[in-house]
Amino acid sequence: MDHLTGLGVAIALFASTNIDDIVVLIGFFSDPRYRPRQIVIGQFLGIAVLVLASLAGALLSLVAAPALLGLLGLVPIGLGLRHLLSRRDDDGDEAAAGTASAGKALAVAGVTVANGGDNIGIYTPVFATSPAPRLVLFVAVFAVMVALWLGLAHWLVHHPALGAPIRRIGRVATPFVLIGIGVMVLVEAGTVAWVAEWAVRG
Template sequence: MAFAEGLIAFIATNIDDIIVLLLFFSQINANFRRRHIVIGQYLGFTTIVLASLPGFFGGLIVPREWIGLLGLLPIIIGFKQLVNRKIETVQVQTVTSFENSSYRNSTFSFLLSLLNPHTYKVAAVTLANGGDNISIYIPLFAGSQLASLSIILAVFFLMVGVWCAIAYLLTRQPTIANILSRYGQPIVPFILIGLGLFILYERGTFGLIFSA
């Protein structure tokens, strides 16, 4: 029961994440690696889960309008990519060159990936896009026993990896890969800005901002 509950909850709340992951995987190059996307996805989703756990310990409802403020994250990232793309590329190349020449050990490589700005970009977008999941996960966790909660969380984190694998495999399909390689890079900043604006609108956060 808990397994099915966790599976349904994850799919229902993260179906739109496939599109975002497709865009990220379409940008893979010598500087932006698959591991940056996977680690960033796990960091962002872990933050969402941690923010939802108070529901298990007695319940805490986060106002929808305040959750919508997370929409500012992809907007900021999108504008940064538009305005400062060249400078950011040089900085990431420097970090990547250091990684390739100085460290071959997988542990050090993982640690450097955690420090890579691309990892936090993915984590920030994941958190913003899934911020509204908190309002769903809180009552889900609140109605669970410790054993069922453990199963649900195990399913969640397993599905994050499955989601990454599905998105990556889709980008390997010739038709999808051709479209993404041709149009993905230029439109990503605009998609991020649009995503942020949609999050602000859909959560009713504009009213919160303008009433302040």
């Protein structure tokens, strides 16, 4: 595989596994409690975790069952519920928001990781069959694509014509999108079935 083909594979790999991230990022950029810097840091951190987990995919699969990894779905569910419960405090103390900057960046990272559980299963075999130079290319392309994803979401939210309706829709829809993502992760990872089986045996 030459560099041009590897570039195409990297772009297709990232785009096909992160389409839904655009919706999530629009939701975060629409939420005045999250500053752009927190979202950028959180998204890069989350994608980095997914890439590192994929590089260590073989070892990870031995250490943790998919059903256990599916418990990450509780992160977006918890955030979604918190958004629903705290809407009345949207105009709260800005200083308090600044104090929680690191926590909010980690929250964005947590949603990215939970939403990208299937990414690990897709990236792992590709990474496993790729030589070191190609892996470096993949990581570089992924970093650029994350920046493009962030830029696109930010542009849509602040577009002169589209920005206002997107922000309104984003604020309303984000909690439900997060909860939906969490439920999807729990179901697709087999966590719900695993917990039900464990409860029956218990």
